[in-house]
Amino acid sequence: MTRSGWIDVLPLILLAATPVAVMLAVAVRRSYVVSTAITFGGLVLAFVMLPVVTSQSDRQATPLFLVDNFALFYMGLLFAAALVLVILSYRYLKEHPGNLEEYWILLLLATLGSSVLVASVHFASFFLGLEILSISLYALIGYNRASAIGVEAAVKYLVLAAASTAFLLFGMALVYAEIGSMEFAQIASLRDALDDSQRVFFLSGLGLMGVGIGYKLAVVPFHMWAPDVYQGAPAPVTALIATISKGGVFAILLRFFTQIDFRADDSLFWIFSVIAIASMLAGNLLALLQNNVKRILAYSSIAHFGYLLVAFVAGGDLRVTAVTFYLIAYFVATAGAFGVITVLSGPERDADRIDDYRGLFWKRPWLAGIFAGMLLSLAGIPLTGGFIGKFYLVAAGAQSSLWALIIILVSGSVMSLFYYLRIIVAMYMRPVEEGEATPAPGFVPFSEGFVLLATGLLALWLGIYPAPLVHIIPKLVH
Amino acid sequence: MILTWLIAEIFAGGILAWIAGRWSRFWPRVISLVTLSVHMVILIVLWVRYFGPVGYVAKGPWVIEVSYSWIPQLGISYHLSMDGLSMLLIVLTNFLGIMAVACSWNAIQERVGFFHFNLLWIVASIMGVFLATDLFLFYFFWEMMLVPLYFLIGFWGYENRTYASIKFFIFTQAGGLLMLLAILGLYFVHGRATGVYTFDYNELLGTPMSESTARWLMLGFFAAFAVKLPVVPLHTWLPDAHTQAPTAGSVDLAGLVLKVGAYGMIRFLVPLFPEAALDFSDVAMGLAVAGILYGAVMAFAQTDIKRLVAYTSISHMGFVLLGIFAWNELALEGAVMIMLAHAITTGALFILVGDLNDRIHTRDMGRMGGLWQTAPRMGGVALFFAVASLGLPGLGNFVGEFLVVLGTYQANTTMAVVATLGLILSVVYSLWMIQVAFLGPNHVGWKLPDMNLREGAIMATMIAVVLWFGLYPQSILATARQSITNLQQIVATTRPEEKTQAPVDPLNVVLPEEWEAP
Numbered sequence: 003m004t005r006s007g008w009i010d011v012l013p014l015i016l017l018a019a020t021p022v023a024v025m026l027a028v029a030v031r032r033s034y035v036v037s038t039a040i041t042f043g044g045l046v047l048a049f050v051m052l053p054v055v056t057s058q059s060d061r062q063a064t065p066l067f068l069v070d071n072f073a074l075f076y077m078g079l080l081f082a083a084a085l086v087l088v089i090l091s092y093r094y095l096k097e098h099p100g101n102l103e104e105y106w107i108l109l110l111l112a113t114l115g116s117s118v119l120v121a122s123v124h125f126a127s128f129f130l131g132l133e134i135l136s137i138s139l140y141a142l143i144g145y146n147r148a149s150a151i152g153v154e155a156a157v158k159y160l161v162l163a164a165a166s167t168a169f170l171l172f173g174m175a176l177v178y179a180e181i182g183s184m185e186f187a188q189i190a191s192l193r194d195a196l197d198d199s200q201r202v203f204f205l206s207g208l209g210l211m212g213v214g215i216g217y218k219l220a221v222v223p224f225h226m227w228a229p230d231v232y233q234g235a236p237a238p239v240t241a242l243i244a245t246i247s248k249g250g251v252f253a254i255l256l257r258f259f260t261q262i263d264f265r266a267d268d269s270l271f272w273i274f275s276v277i278a279i280a281s282m283l284a285g286n287l288l289a290l291l292q293n294n295v296k297r298i299l300a301y302s303s304i305a306h307f308g309y310l311l312v313a314f315v316a317g318g319d320l321r322v323t324a325v326t327f328y329l330i331a332y333f334v335a336t337a338g339a340f341g342v343i344t345v346l347s348g349p350e351r352d353a354d355r356i357d358d359y360r361g362l363f364w365k366r367p368w369l370a371g372i373f374a375g376m377l378l379s380l381a382g383i384p385l386t387g388g389f390i391g392k393f394y395l396v397a398a399g400a401q402s403s404l405w406a407l408i409i410i411l412v413s414g415s416v417m418s419l420f421y422y423l424r425i426i427v428a429m430y431m432r433p434v435e436e437g438e439a440t441p442a443p444g445f446v447p448f449s450e451g452f453v454l455l456a457t458g459l460l461a462l463w464l465g466i467y468p469a470p471l472v473h474i475i476p477k478l479v480h
Numbered sequence: 481m482i483l484t485w486l487i488a489e490i491f492a493g494g495i496l497a498w499i500a501g502r503w504s505r506f507w508p509r510v511i512s513l514v515t516l517s518v519h520m521v522i523l524i525v526l527w528v529r530y531f532g533p534v535g536y537v538a539k540g541p542w543v544i545e546v547s548y549s550w551i552p553q554l555g556i557s558y559h560l561s562m563d564g565l566s567m568l569l570i571v572l573t574n575f576l577g578i579m580a581v582a583c584s585w586n587a588i589q590e591r592v593g594f595f596h597f598n599l600l601w602i603v604a605s606i607m608g609v610f611l612a613t614d615l616f617l618f619y620f621f622w623e624m625m626l627v628p629l630y631f632l633i634g635f636w637g638y639e640n641r642t643y644a645s646i647k648f649f650i651f652t653q654a655g656g657l658l659m660l661l662a663i664l665g666l667y668f669v670h671g672r673a674t675g676v677y678t679f680d681y682n683e684l685l686g687t688p689m690s691e692s693t694a695r696w697l698m699l700g701f702f703a704a705f706a707v708k709l710p711v712v713p714l715h716t717w718l719p720d721a722h723t724q725a726p727t728a729g730s731v732d733l734a735g736l737v738l739k740v741g742a743y744g745m746i747r748f749l750v751p752l753f754p755e756a757a758l759d760f761s762d763v764a765m766g767l768a769v770a771g772i773l774y775g776a777v778m779a780f781a782q783t784d785i786k787r788l789v790a791y792t793s794i795s796h797m798g799f800v801l802l803g804i805f806a807w808n809e810l811a812l813e814g815a816v817m818i819m820l821a822h823a824i825t826t827g828a829l830f831i832l833v834g835d836l837n838d839r840i841h842t843r844d845m846g847r848m849g850g851l852w853q854t855a856p857r858m859g860g861v862a863l864f865f866a867v868a869s870l871g872l873p874g875l876g877n878f879v880g881e882f883l884v885v886l887g888t889y890q891a892n893t894t895m896a897v898v899a900t901l902g903l904i905l906s907v908v909y910s911l912w913m914i915q916v917a918f919l920g921p922n923h924v925g926w927k928l929p930d931m932n933l934r935e936g937a938i939m940a941t942m943i944a945v946v947l948w949f950g951l952y953p954q955s956i957l958a959t960a961r962q963s964i965t966n967l968q969q970i971v972a973t974t975r976p977e978e979k980t981q982a983p984v985d986p987l988n989v990v991l992p993e994e995w996e997a998p
Binding site: 323378383384385389390393396397400401405408409412413415416419420423427430431467468469472473476 | 620
C-alpha cells in the first residue's frame with residue numbers, strides 16, 4: 003500500500019488503535035477517567051483527521067475500502083454521534099457496579115465496525131464491519147448483568163443477529179456464485195451479463211442480503227427484536243443502536259444497492275416498497291400501544307426507517323440528498339432524545355416510564371424543552387430539522403410519483419403525532435405528588451447539558467437554515 | 481424589508497416575554513402589549529400610506545415585497561408580499577393579538593412568560609401565513625402556528641384540555657400534510673411543464689395541467705383549508721378546541737386561525753386551480769350551506785355557553801365559504817367583510833364568556849339567568865355582540881352577510897335562498913343565549929361585580945370597530961378591492977370560456993329570467 007493509501011484509512015486506523023490503547027491503559031491501572039479520556043481523545047483525533055483525508059482525491063485504499071466523500075461524510079456523522087454518546091455515558095455509567103472501562107472498548111469497536119461498513123466496497127469488509135459492530139453490541143446490550151431485561155435483550159439480539167448474519171452470508175454466497183466477484187463495482191458491471199437462470203439466483207442472493215440488512219435496520223418484518231432490545235439495553239447503548247448501528251448499515255444499503263442499481267429489477271423495487279409500507283404502518287400503529295418511552299422510540303425508529311426507504315426506492319436526483327438529510331436530522335433528534343433519557347436515568351433503572359416524565363416541564367424546564375423539541379423534530383414539525391427532512395423525503399417520493407408510498411408516509415406521520423404528543427402531554431401535566439421523582443440525580447453536569455443544548459440548537463439550525471447543508475450534501479455524496 | 485421586521489419584531493417580543501417571565505409576572509404582559517401596540521402603530525401608518533385617501537398607486541399587484549433566496553436547491557425563497565387583503569388581515573391579527581393580551585391580563589397567573597411567548601408566536605406565524613407568497617414558506621408558517629396553539633390549549637385550557645389539544649393538533653396536521661402533498665405535486669407538475677422548479681406563488685399561477693391532476697391537487701389544498709375554516713364534516717375539532725382553550729386561545733382560534741383557512745382559499749386554492757375550483761364550486765357551496773344550517777342548529781342545542789359561541793363560528797364561516805366559491809366581486813367583498821367582522825364579534829363574545837367564567841366559574845347556561853340585573857354593563861355588551869353576530873343592519877356582520885348572499889344569488893340562486901335560512905336561525909340562537917344567560921330569573925342568586933375598567937375598555941374598543949365596519953364599510957372594501965380585482969383577473973384569464981362579469985350595481989339586482997312573469 004502506498005503512503006497516501008495509509009492516509010486514506012487513517013481515521014479507521016486511529017479508531018482501531020484507540021481501543022487497543024484503552025486496553026493497555028487498563029492493563030496498567032484501571033482508571034475510569036483515564037480510559038474515558040483516551041476514548042474521547044481517540045475519537046476527536048479520528049474526527050479531526052477527516053478533513054485531512056478529504057483533501058485527497060477518492061481512492062481505493064485496498065480492494066476492500068473506497069474512501070470517498072460518501073464514506074468520510076458518514077464517518078464524520080458516526081464519530082460525532084460517538085462523541086456525544088461518550089459524554090452522555092460518562093455519568094450514567096459511573097454509578098454502575100462492576101468494571102466500567104470495557105464499555106469504552108466496546109463502544110469504540112462498535113463505532114469502528116460501523117465506520118468500516120460505510121467505507122466498504124467489498125463483501126469481505128462489509129461482513130467484517132457488520133460482525134465487529136454486532137459482536138460489540140451483544141456485550142454492550144447486556145452490559146448491566148444485574149438487569150434481567152438487559153440480559154434477556156442481549157440474548158435476543160444475539161440469536162437474531164446471528165440468524166441475520168447467516169442470511170447475509172448465504173445471500174453473499176449466492177451472488178458470488180453467479181458473479182464470481184465480491185467487489186461491488188464488479189457486481190454492478192457483470193450483472194447485466196447474467197442469463198435468466200443465473201439471474202434467479204443472483205436476485206435471491208440480493209433478497210437474502212436484504213433480509214440480513216433488514217434485521218439490522220429493524221424494518222418490518224424483521225423488527226421483532228427492536229422494542230425489547232431498546233427497552234433492555236442501557237439508555238446510551240440504545241442510542242448507539244438507534245444511531246451508529248442503524249446509520250452505518252443504512253449507508254451500506256444505500257451504497258451497495260444504489261451501485262448495483264436495484265431499481266432495474268421490479269422484484270427488488272417491490273420488496274423494498276413493501277418493507278417500507280409495512281414498517282411505516284406497523285411501526286406507527288404499534289407505537290400507539292406502548293407505555294414505555296424507550297419502546298415508543300423503538301417503534302418510532304422502525305417507522306423512521308420505513309420513511310427513509312420511501313426515498314431510498316425513489317429514483318431522481320433528490321433521493322440522496324433526501325436520505326442523507328433525513329438521516330442527519332434523525333441522528334440529531336435521536337441523540338438528543340436518548341440524551342435526555344440518559345440524563346434522567348439513574349443506577350437502579352432507566353427513566354423509561356411515561357410517568358417518569360410527568361411534570362418535567364415544571365421541574366426541569368430546559369430538559370423538558372429539549373426533549374419536546376427532539377420529539378417534535380421526529381414528528382416533523384417546522385423549525386426543526388425533522389421537518390425539512392420529511393419535506394425532502396416527500397419531495398423525493400413525489401418526484402418519482404410514488405403517491406401510494408408518500409400517502410402512507412403522511413398518514414404514518416399523523417399517527418406518530420399521537421404518541422409523541424402523549425409524552426409531551428405527560429411532561430406538562432402537574433406531577434401527581436412531589437417526591438415521586440425520576441431515578442436520576444437532580445442536577446445535570448455541564449458536559450451533558452452542553453451536549454444536549456448543542457443537539458437542540460443543531461436541530462433548530464437544520465430546520466431554519468438548511469441551505470448550506472443541502473448545498474454540500476450532493477457534492478459529498480457523489 | 482419592513483415586512484421581515486414586522487414579523488421578526490413579534491417573534492423577538494415573544495422570546496423577550498418568555499425570558500422576562502423568569503423574574504416577573506408583570507413584565508411579560510407589558511412587553512407583549514408594547515410590542516403589539518408599537519406594531520399596530522406601524523401597521524396603521526402603512527395602511528394610511530398605501531391605502532389611505534391619498535392612495536399610493538401600486539405598480540404591480542403587491543404594494544410591498546421582499547424576497548431572499550432560502551433553499552435555492554429546491555427553488556424555495558423567503559418571499560413575503562403584501563396587498564390590500566393581506567394588509568386588512570394583518571391589522572386584524574395584530575388587533576386581536578392586543579385584545580388577547582389584554583383579556584388574559586389577570587386570568588393567566590401561571591407561567592406567564594411562556595404564555596405570552598406562545599401568544600406572540602401564534603400572532604407572528606399567522607402574519608407570516610398572510611404574507612407568504614412562496615408556497616413552502618406558506619406551509620412553514622402554517623405548520624408553525626400549531627405548536628404554540630397546542631401549548632396554549634394544553635397548558636392553560638379548561639378541564640378537558642388534553643383531549644381537545646391533541647384532537648386539534650392531529651386534525652390540522654393531517655390536513656396540512658395533504659396540502660404539502662398537493663404543494664409538491666404542483667411543484668413537480670410546474671417544473672416538468674416549464675423547466676423551472678420553484679415554489680413561488682406568482683410563478684405557479686397558471687400552471688398548465690390536466691383536469692384530473694388539477695382536481696386532485698385542488699382537493700389537497702381544500703383538505704387543509706377546510707379543516708381550518710372549518711367545513712362541516714371536518715369541523716369536529718373546533719367545538720372542543722374553542723371550548724377548552726383559555727380565553728386568549730379562543731380569541732386567536734376564532735378570530736385568526738379560521739381566517740387562515742378562508743384566506744388560503746381566496747389567495748391560493750381558486751387562483752391556482754381556477755377550473756377545478758369552478759367544477760367543485762357546487763359541492764363546496766353545498767357544504768357551505770350545510771355548515772351554515774348545521775352550525776346554527778347545533779349552537780341552539782348547546783348548554784355550554786362557550787360551545788354555543790363555537791358552533792356559531794361554524795355557521796358564520798359557512799357564509800365565507802359560500803362567498804369564496806361564488807367568486808364574484810360582491811361575494812368576495814362580503815366574504816372578506818365577514819372574516820373581519822366575525823373575528824371581532826366572536827372574539828368579543830369569547831372574551832365576555834371568559835370574563836363571566838372568571839366570575840361564576842361555570843359555562844353551564846342552566847346555572848345562569850338574570851345576570852343582567854347584577855351586571856348590567858356586561859348584559860348590555862353581550863346583547864350588542866349577540867345582535868351584531870345575528871346580523872343587525874348597521875353593524876359589520878350585516879354588511880358581509882348581505883354582500884355574500886347578494887353575490888351568491890347571482891352565482892347560484894338556490895344556495896343563496898337556503899343560506900338565508902341561516903340568518904333566521906342565527907336570530908334564534910343569539911337571542912336565546914341572551915334570554916337564558918342574562919334575562920329571566922336569577923335562580924342561583926348570583927351577585928357579580930360588573931365590568932371593570934380594563935374589561936370595559938376592551939369591549940368599548942371592539943364595539944367601536946364593529947360600528948365602524950357597519951357604518952363605513954367602504955373604507956375596508958376599498959382596501960381590499962384592488963386585490964380582489966387582481967385575483968379575479970388571474971382566474972378570469974385561465975377560465976377563458978367564462979366572460980368577465982361587469983361589476984354589478986348592488987342596488988340594481990338583475991332578476992333571473994324565470995322570474996319574469998309571462
